[in-house]
Amino acid sequence: MTEGRLKLLAKGAFVFILVLAAVLAPPPLPAPGETPPQAASAEAPAGGGKEERIYPLGKDEIKDRIEEIQKEMDLYIKQRESIQSDDGLESEMLRKVTVALGSAQNVYSRYRAAIENLEQAKKEAAEAAEHDGKSLVKESPPYNLSFYEEIRNQYEGVDQRLKSVSSSIQLAESSLENLPKIISMLETKVEDIRAEILTPDGKTADKEYRLREAEAELEAADVSVRLQKTSLEANRLRRSFLESQKKLFEKDIEAVKNNLHYDEADRNAKIEALSELIAKTRESVASIRADREKLRNSLVKAQGELNAARSDQQRQTAEAGVSELEAWLKHNQAALEQAEQELTVLEESARIWEIRYELVRDGLPGKEIWDYRSAAGDRIKDLENIFRMQHRNIAAIQAEILTAQKALEDAKGNNAATARINRRIEALEQTIQITNSSITRLLELFNKYNRFQAELGNKIDAVRIAEQVTRFGKDRFLAFWNTPLWSGDDFEVTIAKLTLAIILFGAAFFLSGRLTAFLGRTLLKRLGMDSSAVTATQQILFYIFMGAFILSALDMVGIPLTAFAFLGGALAIGIGFGAQNFFNNLISGFILMFSKPIRAGDTIEVDGLFASVEEIGSRSTRAKTFDNIDVLIPNSYFLNNKIVNWSLMDQKIRLKIEVGVAYGSDVRKVEKLLLKAAEDHSRVLKKPDPFAVFRDFGPNALEFTLFAWIDMANASTLKVASDLRFRLISLFEDNNISIAMPRINLNFNSAEPIGVVMRNAPPEGAAAEEDE
Numbered sequence: 001m002t003e004g005r006l007k008l009l010a011k012g013a014f015v016f017i018l019v020l021a022a023v024l025a026p027p028p029l030p031a032p033g034e035t036p037p038q039a040a041s042a043e044a045p046a047g048g049g050k051e052e053r054i055y056p057l058g059k060d061e062i063k064d065r066i067e068e069i070q071k072e073m074d075l076y077i078k079q080r081e082s083i084q085s086d087d088g089l090e091s092e093m094l095r096k097v098t099v100a101l102g103s104a105q106n107v108y109s110r111y112r113a114a115i116e117n118l119e120q121a122k123k124e125a126a127e128a129a130e131h132d133g134k135s136l137v138k139e140s141p142p143y144n145l146s147f148y149e150e151i152r153n154q155y156e157g158v159d160q161r162l163k164s165v166s167s168s169i170q171l172a173e174s175s176l177e178n179l180p181k182i183i184s185m186l187e188t189k190v191e192d193i194r195a196e197i198l199t200p201d202g203k204t205a206d207k208e209y210r211l212r213e214a215e216a217e218l219e220a221a222d223v224s225v226r227l228q229k230t231s232l233e234a235n236r237l238r239r240s241f242l243e244s245q246k247k248l249f250e251k252d253i254e255a256v257k258n259n260l261h262y263d264e265a266d267r268n269a270k271i272e273a274l275s276e277l278i279a280k281t282r283e284s285v286a287s288i289r290a291d292r293e294k295l296r297n298s299l300v301k302a303q304g305e306l307n308a309a310r311s312d313q314q315r316q317t318a319e320a321g322v323s324e325l326e327a328w329l330k331h332n333q334a335a336l337e338q339a340e341q342e343l344t345v346l347e348e349s350a351r352i353w354e355i356r357y358e359l360v361r362d363g364l365p366g367k368e369i370w371d372y373r374s375a376a377g378d379r380i381k382d383l384e385n386i387f388r389m390q391h392r393n394i395a396a397i398q399a400e401i402l403t404a405q406k407a408l409e410d411a412k413g414n415n416a417a418t419a420r421i422n423r424r425i426e427a428l429e430q431t432i433q434i435t436n437s438s439i440t441r442l443l444e445l446f447n448k449y450n451r452f453q454a455e456l457g458n459k460i461d462a463v464r465i466a467e468q469v470t471r472f473g474k475d476r477f478l479a480f481w482n483t484p485l486w487s488g489d490d491f492e493v494t495i496a497k498l499t500l501a502i503i504l505f506g507a508a509f510f511l512s513g514r515l516t517a518f519l520g521r522t523l524l525k526r527l528g529m530d531s532s533a534v535t536a537t538q539q540i541l542f543y544i545f546m547g548a549f550i551l552s553a554l555d556m557v558g559i560p561l562t563a564f565a566f567l568g569g570a571l572a573i574g575i576g577f578g579a580q581n582f583f584n585n586l587i588s589g590f591i592l593m594f595s596k597p598i599r600a601g602d603t604i605e606v607d608g609l610f611a612s613v614e615e616i617g618s619r620s621t622r623a624k625t626f627d628n629i630d631v632l633i634p635n636s637y638f639l640n641n642k643i644v645n646w647s648l649m650d651q652k653i654r655l656k657i658e659v660g661v662a663y664g665s666d667v668r669k670v671e672k673l674l675l676k677a678a679e680d681h682s683r684v685l686k687k688p689d690p691f692a693v694f695r696d697f698g699p700n701a702l703e704f705t706l707f708a709w710i711d712m713a714n715a716s717t718l719k720v721a722s723d724l725r726f727r728l729i730s731l732f733e734d735n736n737i738s739i740a741m742p743r744i745n746l747n748f749n750s751a752e753p754i755g756v757v758m759r760n761a762p763p764e765g766a767a768a769e770e771d772e
Contacts, residue, residue, distance in 0.1 A: 660701025701740030
């Protein structure tokens with residue numbers, strides 16, 4: 001036996017002693033050939049049967065087992081680092097044992113995650129059981145198209161999740177079919193190695209490491225069975241309630257589809273959002289094109305440097321630079337194509353959205369629906385071709401990355417070339433990311449076209465029936481539209497005329513508001529009127545314009561005022577009784593606007609509530625409290641109640657800070673400190689001067705009052721008062737002046753000492769009997 005081999009055996013014996021000592025010491029660490037803690041707790045039966053193996057079941061036990069395996073792995077890693085042999089056989093065996101233990105540790109981690117997954121699945125199943133059979137739609141009909149899209153997306157998410165769970169179930173079942181065979185093979189392997197070790201001269205370090213490796217593999221396989229069973233149980237639970245959810249969503253989708261209505265606001269909001277994205281994308285396209293021109297110029301310059309290169313190193317660096325710029329140019333081209341495709345996706349999405357809402361409104365004839373469905377089918381085929389082309393592009397870029405990586409190996413030693421090749425690889429990788437992002441966006445458009453095509457197909461038969469109904473209903477509608485409501489000697493009021501008059505009334509209201517606002521911004525301001533007068537004039541002009549527009553509208557539709565003569569008496573009574581508060585507030589509003597006891601921006605106090613006037617309207621005044629709460633106050637309230645306007649003439653207000661100091665304090669120093677606190681504050685006005693008053697000899701303190709003025713335009717009374725109090729406390733502490741606190745003196749006047757008796761409390765039962 002060679003000397004090297006003797007040294008190896010000696011080191012192996014030394015390592016074995018170390019491992020044995022580690023096993024005996026807490027926490028237990030398995031040495032080669034020993035059974036891992038908690039991995040097998042029973043010896044093999046006397047009859048030679050398979051041993052019973054017990055593994056941790058709880059999450060905490062699994063966590064402990066993972067830590068034990070990690071400690072054992074650390075021990076083997078240290079042993080491997082300490083070995084220095086010529087053949088490296090023991091080092092390789094230690095590596096295999098470490099790998100096998102790492103696999104077992106990984107299976108335990110996955111098993112613990114599977115247990116948590118099962119708990120979550122049970123929780124989800126319980127929550128789903130509470131809503132079993134109930135509709136998942138909480139809103140009431142009718143529904144707009146955005147809501148329908150949201151329900152469809154949720155349904156497709158449940159459907160995709162159900163497909164994923166079903167695939168996981170198939171994989172778990174397949175694994176459970178194969179694992180018993182693997183476990184049987186590993187059990188045989190463990191028994192064979194143990195039998196070899198039990199033979200005379202059979203116990204060697206190599207066999208012990210092989211045994212530990214096989215035991216770790218067997219443990220991993222056994223735990224994998226539990227892992228797959230746990231995952232299978234969780235996925236079967238999920239499949240059950242996902243199937244129920246899918247059926248509910250199918251019913252809900254049908255119900256929502258049958259109650260869709262045309263929502264102009266929803267339609268316009270979606271179109272507006274898409275239009276904003278289209279504008280931004282166009283700006284991005286212009287920016288990318290500008291960058292492309294810069295890259296082309298740089299590429300021409302780099303090609304000139306390549307032609308001018310003399311040495312091999314210069315040529316290699318120049319070639320790397322040209323390849324880098326070509327890669328970035330390709331990246332720019334991919335970004336430009338992505339932006340242009342994004343523009344196409346957004347424009348087509350907006351068009352699809354408009355057509356779908358026309359379908360909801362039944363505003364498309366049958367021929368157009370046929371044409372749209374045919375165009376949608378053609379576009380779907382185009383998108384499929386684009387997908388195939390994009391995948392080919394990705395494959396080509398990946399091949400180019402491999403070429404660049406080979407060039408990187410060839411350029412070792414040339415730092416400039418290496419840096420440029422790395423940037424080239426970075427550009428190519430980013431190009432792949434851009435292409436994948438482009439495919440994702442096109443896939444979204446592909447799904448929209450599929451959904452759009454299905455909706456068009458469903459609508460074709462319904463449109464045929466609707467067109468027949470429309471022919472019949474048109475004549476009936478015109479007869480109803482021209483039905484006379486009332487008539488006189490020289491007029492006739494029909495439903496059509498009355499509807500048109502109402503529409504013109506709404507237009508008159510809108511135009512009156514716009515016209516008075518325009519006059520307020522231009523003509524009235526040029527006359528030098530303040531904001532209150534401008535508001536009052538606008539209100540008067542608004543009502544004048546309203547009356548003129550209403551009279552004009554009635555004349556345009558041919559309805560004379562005599563048609564409403566029979567309503568005059570009822571209208572007068574209604575105004576006299578029901579609208580007196582309205583006119584009271586209206587007139588009060590004009591009085592406030594012209595007399596100006598309050599103005600916008602004034603700080604007022606109403607029933608102890610402080611607020612800032614925001615707007616004086618024709619019927620009410622809107623004020624905002626310092627808590628940012630809007631308060632609407634009827635205009636008549638200001639004329640009939642006491643209102644305090646803190647800023648009618650100016651914004652100056654006097655603060656009063658009261659403080660009491662302990663008897664025995666230097667009162668003149670107190671006065672100086674009070675004035676110093678006021679003078680030091682930047683928001684306290686210098687004119688009028690702040691002053692301090694020794695107010696009274698209080699029962700507990702010498703009472704002082706500090707008076708100071710602030711400008712409410714740039715200061716808050718609460719904040720300044722708080723700052724002054726903080727400052728006074730600091731100044732008093734620095735000058736040993738105490739702020740007095742209330743106190744009560746108790747004087748006992750007794751001729752004899754007061755007796756005090758102490759005794760233990762009686763037991764609860766005794767106390768109860770005594771009470772009885």
